[in-house]
Amino acid sequence: MSMIKVTALNLAFGAGVKVLNDVNLQIEAGQSFGLVGESGSGKTTVLRCLAGQYTHWQGELQIDGKALGHKLDRARCKDVQMVFQDPYGSLHPRHTVHTVLAEPLRIHGMADERERIESILTRVGLNSSFRFRYPHQLSGGQRQRVAIARALILEPRILLLDEPTSALDVSVQAEVLNLLAELRERDGLTYLLVTHDLGVVAHLCDRLAVMQQGRIVETLSTDDLCSNAAQHPYTQMLVDASRAYSRDMASVAAL
Numbered sequence: 001m002s003m004i005k006v007t008a009l010n011l012a013f014g015a016g017v018k019v020l021n022d023v024n025l026q027i028e029a030g031q032s033f034g035l036v037g038e039s040g041s042g043k044t045t046v047l048r049c050l051a052g053q054y055t056h057w058q059g060e061l062q063i064d065g066k067a068l069g070h071k072l073d074r075a076r077c078k079d080v081q082m083v084f085q086d087p088y089g090s091l092h093p094r095h096t097v098h099t100v101l102a103e104p105l106r107i108h109g110m111a112d113e114r115e116r117i118e119s120i121l122t123r124v125g126l127n128s129s130f131r132f133r134y135p136h137q138l139s140g141g142q143r144q145r146v147a148i149a150r151a152l153i154l155e156p157r158i159l160l161l162d163e164p165t166s167a168l169d170v171s172v173q174a175e176v177l178n179l180l181a182e183l184r185e186r187d188g189l190t191y192l193l194v195t196h197d198l199g200v201v202a203h204l205c206d207r208l209a210v211m212q213q214g215r216i217v218e219t220l221s222t223d224d225l226c227s228n229a230a231q232h233p234y235t236q237m238l239v240d241a242s243r244a245y246s247r248d249m250a251s252v253a254a255l
């Protein structure tokens with residue numbers, strides 16, 4: 001049974017602005033699945049439907065065989081958590097790291113607050129001295145580690161990651177990607193990750209789907225992507241664009 005199953009998902013804003021068109025996805029437990037495609041193709045919208053932020057979708061969403069209702073319930077909050085692109089925007093500027101991490105525990109009535117917070121900080125590579133810092137006292141990478149800790153503190157099975165490293169410096173991106181890979185392996189998490197960066201997919205994902213204008217045009221393994229076995233011309237174009245970009249960056253770096 002798949003951990004995430006999306007069947008014939010459709011969503012429109014207002015009259016006629018169709019953003020998702022019959023989207024189908026199947027993601028197995030413990031898998032890391034990438035969602036790529038041009039800006040505005042609907043990638044984030046798929047995550048928001050699964051996270052319960054949009055409720056006016058049509059189709060069927062299932063987590064571990066259980067159909068999701070349109071309204072968000074407590075069980076889904078515990079099972080499915082989302083990490084956003086901009087860790088500064090997603091952390092309250094006047095809340096300490098402790099307050100940020102304690103809030104979900106209080107909402108869900110979970111005991112052992114201090115132990116859980118210290119343990120999650122260690123797991124994301126920060127020590128307990130970070131508990132009383134504010135977001136502006138953290139680097140971009142540290143802020144994203146706090147955002148990941150906040151997502152993990154309720155011990156979810158699924159992380160929905162929306163461009164989790166694209167707001168970070170290149171050197172810090174690799175650290176955060178390695179952390180995400182480690183956490184998934186250790187805790188058997190399932191990831192659904194939106195990115196525009198095929199390098200991130202190659203680093204972190206087993207499979208991926210390519211979206212264009214609200215539709216999935218191709219689903220393939222990362223191995224096939226990397227060995228140039230993509231079938232759809234749009235996927236091939238993304239691969240070519242990504243290679244040209246890497247070459248340009250290499251020549252800029254060599255200057």
Ligand SMILES: Nc1ncnc2c1ncn2[C@@H]1O[C@H](COP(=O)(O)OP(=O)(O)OP(=O)(O)O)[C@@H](O)[C@H]1O
Pocket residue numbers: 013019037038039040041042043044045046194196
């Ligand atoms: N609340 C909203 N009201 C109206 N249109 C919306 C709303 N949210 C998203 N859209 C539209 O839905 C489309 C898909 O947006 P979405 O954020 O899912 O794209 P994306 O593929 O994640 O793009 P990006 O890579 O730029 O984040 C866009 O055309 C966007 O303008």
